Amino acid sequence: MDQRTPSPPLYETLAAGVTTLIDNGLLRPGMRARSVRAFAAQHGVSLTTAVQAYRLLEDRGVLEARPKSGFYVTQRSHRQRELPTASQPPQRASTVAVSNPVFSVLSYAGDPSYAPLGCAIPSAGLLAAERLDRHLARCARVHGRHYNIYADPHGDAELRGQISARALRLGHAVPPEGVLITNGCTEALNIALSVTTRPGDTVAIESPTYFGLLQVLEARGLRALELPTDPTSGVDVKALDKALGKRRVAACLLASSFNNPLGSRIDDARKVAIIRVLTRYRVPLIEDDIYGDISFGDDRPRPFAAISPTADIILCSSFSKTIAPGYRIGWLAANRRHDEILAAKFALSLSGAALPQKAMADFLKSGGYDAHLRRIRKVFADNIDRMRRVVDRSFPRDTRMTDPKGGFVLWLELPDGFDSDTLYQRAIRERICFVPGGLFTAGRGYRNCLRLSCSHDWDARVERSVARLGELAHELLA
Amino acid sequence: MDQRTPSPPLYETLAAGVTTLIDNGLLRPGMRARSVRAFAAQHGVSLTTAVQAYRLLEDRGVLEARPKSGFYVTQRSHRQRELPTASQPPQRASTVAVSNPVFSVLSYAGDPSYAPLGCAIPSAGLLAAERLDRHLARCARVHGRHYNIYADPHGDAELRGQISARALRLGHAVPPEGVLITNGCTEALNIALSVTTRPGDTVAIESPTYFGLLQVLEARGLRALELPTDPTSGVDVKALDKALGKRRVAACLLASSFNNPLGSRIDDARKVAIIRVLTRYRVPLIEDDIYGDISFGDDRPRPFAAISPTADIILCSSFSKTIAPGYRIGWLAANRRHDEILAAKFALSLSGAALPQKAMADFLKSGGYDAHLRRIRKVFADNIDRMRRVVDRSFPRDTRMTDPKGGFVLWLELPDGFDSDTLYQRAIRERICFVPGGLFTAGRGYRNCLRLSCSHDWDARVERSVARLGELAHELLA
Known part of the structure; x- marks a missing residue:
């Protein structure tokens, strides 16, 4: 062990x-x-x-x-806590401008002197990437010279082969040539958006959604159409259908499963229904599968691309949430638009760093990744469970919270009128960081919500910090 | 040794x-x-x-x-060869669409079964990056765990400090906080363009210019205004002044020195004059200093940012041409727009890989980089010299060629009517790769020109290939 x-x-x-x-x-x-x-x-x-x-x-x-x-x-068992309500974002596209508040939060989220309930990044200790690092050390020692070249813009061929083989296990038949290695999932999303949208276009997204994704939309001059989303089952298919009937949408961008911040899981039937609607309106789907491997159950959810292999889907993912945030290795898999995708990668960053890709390929080949996934799924499930208990006993009685079956974030909904920005200001003064709900929308909603990250080793400080947030929430509502 | x-x-x-x-x-x-x-x-x-x-x-x-x-x-001493004429591109902005031909060339340029006169990438053997690789191996072994985090989006603090210290030696006072580490110079250029332009804007560039830069403009939906450029002294200041007086230009993008493909070197006085014009029209300068360290003389040219420290300049560079193409470490240094630049980096790729940055910082600290630069400058100067001699004795008499004082590419100008695309097709059949001139413009010029890369170890195959290109050129003109 x-x-x-x-x-x-x-x-x-x-x-x-x-x-x-x-x-x-x-x-x-x-x-x-x-x-x-x-x-x-x-x-x-x-x-x-x-x-x-x-x-x-x-x-x-x-x-x-x-x-x-x-x-x-x-x-007060946490089992009695109600789930947050399904979101009801306004039915119009919004321009996006979230960068400034996001950077303020990130400056604290990355500071180890603050309790780590902010960033949704697993702590290095939890990931135990020493084996991967040993592969990198070996690659640098043995292969350095051969890899000191611009890699194929597609990325390391062995790594693409490994990713292709893993996809096949989920029933997703994507050949290695259909995989493009990127600088993390963020670059993959940029590439996917660059081949499906033009500035000024509207992109349909879940609501609430990951603030980093909103920043990408902002930087690309895209408008966000936020869709009603259920904290358990994901985006509302009827609402999607209605929205696409009303206006031109250039692309739809959804988390495959365990979206951030809700942790909702879209079941296969709903995935099929979503694809059917998108296909009818000829809207490409960009799916972000970054949390899919962190499923607490035995069944790792299948990405849209596996369920609907012929649909117009660009799958984006990375190893950043599961093993190597520091390696910045993501990928993109698509069944069409290969030339445009390659041109976009070339124009964005030419190619990726060669040795880290080679090391990741070696690590995957060695078979250590699955054992690793089994371990961290258990750790994150346990962390979520512990955090839900502390929230349950510390936060005001009418606080709702999600009950995610994967990922490592919790979403809390407090009564209307609660201001999570004020809670944030007070918490920061006490060296506790979390992310207030307003950052997860291009609009003005979710001021009564907040996201807690359970991605760090559980310890007394984390437990105390969640409890203290609950006390502060009580004070704010008094 | x-x-x-x-x-x-x-x-x-x-x-x-x-x-x-x-x-x-x-x-x-x-x-x-x-x-x-x-x-x-x-x-x-x-x-x-x-x-x-x-x-x-x-x-x-x-x-x-x-x-x-x-x-x-x-x-026929090569000293008698005339230099190519200064370019006279049309005085209008062009939309850019170069991706397809570029990819065709790159597929051959990266194939070792073709004589390597195509890609402007130093061969791994020449760069001898084993010391850097040893630092990476050590970092992965020793620091792995601590660096398996999202790096600060600014990049590794020590690396930024080292880059800042090197800049200071050129009289360029940029604090470490003013340096942002990027995924190669290409990402730096993307970030610089994203904070200075909007799609549809016009960017003034040298002509001819690096095709990769044209691809970036194409991907960002920018128009290119190509400026007359002298193969020795660089961009024509009067023409720049006149062009800016006629139309709105969002940014000017120039190679600081030894541009690709001309190898022109802009002297300090001309740099001052260029900045004066840009400042008058309030046009920001994006400078690409990627070849500056490969100066054949003892005086490493100073970037614009060192010469005009208060002007609106974003300096972009990387280690890809001098030591580590496979590491993809570039940077950007600016004296304003820090928040926007950080937001753009975050939206493009969040942050860079941590361990390669740490290894590069260690390598720079160890002092090996300068000795390395001294060695490769000599090698590249010698390669250029040898290639000029072979061109001199092999190509048609009225072939003009550049006489660069830095970098590792040669630009040849054949008589009007010569078609370097046809030469390219014939050369590819004989497994010789180079880049035809038409790829270096958004317009239709330079069909009679071509670029030869001298970035590989000089050997009989390189020498024979250049000589054979000369024979083929003779045949085409016969």
């Missing part, structure tokens, strides 16, 4: 067992838990260990101690 | 001495050279060595053997 992921202490495992009983309804809110002594005997552990487990459960708000009576399952 | 640059053989040194005598006018075309025997005695070398030196000089077209009479300095 990796040095950085030692077995959890015994009391933690015991506490997790209790939590599972509650999650499965075998222990219900208000029920009395075994006494510490009985618990210790039941599990054959020392009294100290049992006390530690109960303390942890108390800290997490799973159990509460009642004086002279023992421990009880807390009444 | 590096293993890859052993001392040249004695006969080569002797031959170089003879060439110098000719270049300095002490031996003039038509004069008789010493006999081989006298030459051997004069230098105290064996007869074999003297014969080798004379054979080399003969091969290079410096000396010619006349039967029963001995060796003579060839009549």
Whole structure:
């Protein structure tokens, strides 16, 4: 086992067992838990260990101690929290201007002296990319000379082969020649937009959506048409149909699954329905599959391109969320427009760095990626679970929150009138960073919402910071 | 001394001495050279060595053997070759559409089975980047974990510091915070154009100019206003002044020195005059300084930004031509528009790969870069010299060619009516690649011109290929 992921202490495992009983309804809110002594005997552990487990459960708000009576399952289980409402963005295209507030947030989000609830970037420790780094070290030592050339603008052939092979496992038949390596998913999105849109065009997107995507639209002079989106099931197909009937839309840009910030997952049937609508209006789909590999279940959702292989779809993705944010290796896979796509890549950055691509190809070939994915899916699922519990016990009673089945962000919706910008200002003063909801739209909505990132190793500081945000939210609503 | 640059053989040194005598006018075309025997005695070398030196000089077209009479300095010394005429592009802005022919050429230029006179990319062997690669291997081994994060969108702080320190040596005071690391110079140009232009705008450029730059303009929907450019001294200041008086130009994009394909060097006085004109019309200058470090003389030309520190200039450059094409590390330095520049970088590719930047910073800190530059300057100067000699003895008499004092490309101008596209088709059939002149303009000019790259190790194949191109040109003109 990796040095950085030692077995959890015994009391933690015991506490997790209790939590599972509650999650499965075998222990219900208000029920009395075994006494510490009985618990210790039941599990054959020392009294100290049992006390530690109960303390942890108390800290997490799973159990509460009642004086002279023992421990009880807390009444406010996070299972009772309602989901945020489906969004209802205005039915018109907006010009985009989000850069300034985004940079203000990012300056704090990247500063380790702030609690890391801001950036949706896995911490380096969690990703444990040492194996990948060893491949890079070896490549630089062994291959340096041969790779000190402008790479093929398409990118390293072996890496494209590996990506093609992985796609095939999801039923997505894209040959290596159909894959283009990019400088992260952001460049892939730029290329996809450059071959499907012209400045002034309108692009249909989910609402709320990732602020970095809004920045791309802003920089390209594109207008955003935000679509009603359900926090569980994704974009509203009828609303999409209606919107496309009303105005010309140059492209539709959707997260394949576990979008940022909602974490919604679009099931296969809905994906088919979406493609049917887009095909009818001849609108190309740009799909961002960057979170697809971080599915908490066993079934990794299939991208649109796998479900509708003949449709006009440009798939964009990267390794930045799963293994190597620092390598900046993304890709794009399309079944048409190859020449335009290559010309766009050439005009944007000529080609990508050669050795990191070669190292990534070697790493994928070595087979370490799947074991890695299994590990981090569990970690992120656990982080989301923990954070939901802390939110549940700390935030005002009528706070809604998402229950994502993948990714590593949580979206909170507080009562109307709540101002997450004010919460943000106060939190920053206390060295806690998160992203206020207003950054996830080109319009003026989501001021009562906020995004918390669960992408860092869970520790007391993260837990304390979420709890403190809850207290601050209480104060703001008082 | 590096293993890859052993001392040249004695006969080569002797031959170089003879060439110098000719270049300095002490031996003039038509004069008789010493006999081989006298030459051997004069230098105290064996007869074999003297014969080798004379054979080399003969091969290079410096000396010619006349039967029963001995060796003579060839009549057609390259010193007599005329320079190409200053360009006279049409005085109107053109839409740009060069992508298709460019890709056709690049597919051959990157294929090692073709003689490498196409791509202006130094061969990996010449660059000898093993030291840099060792730094990368070490960084991946030692720092991997700490660098597996999204880098600051500005780029690695140490690298920016090193670039800032190097700029200062040229009198260019740009603080590290004013430097932005990019994915090669191409991304830097994209960012510079994105903060100074909108689609449909006109950009003033040199003519002829690098086709990759034309592709960037094409992708951004910009129009090109090509300026008359002298192959020695650069862009015509009066013509620039006149052009700016006639129409709105959003930005002017010039190579600081040794532009591609002319190799022209703009002296300081002309740089001042250009900035004065641009400032009067409030036109920002984007300068591409990518070849500035490959100056054959001791004086590395100063970029515009060093000469006019308060003017509105965005300097773009990279390490791709001097040490690491495969690393794709470029940069941009500006004294204003910092926020917009950062937003543009963020929207294009978020940030650059972290470890290659760190490795480059370590390499620069280690002080190896300057020794490296001294070595490759000499190699490229020698390559240019050799190629000029072969062109001189192989191409039709009225072929003009540039005499660059930096960089590694030669520009040939054949008589009007010569069609370098036809030459290109025939050359490709014989597995020789070069770039026909028509790719260096958005208009229809330069069909009688071509660019030869001298960026590869000089060898018999390169020499033979240039000679063969000359024969083919003779055939085409016959």
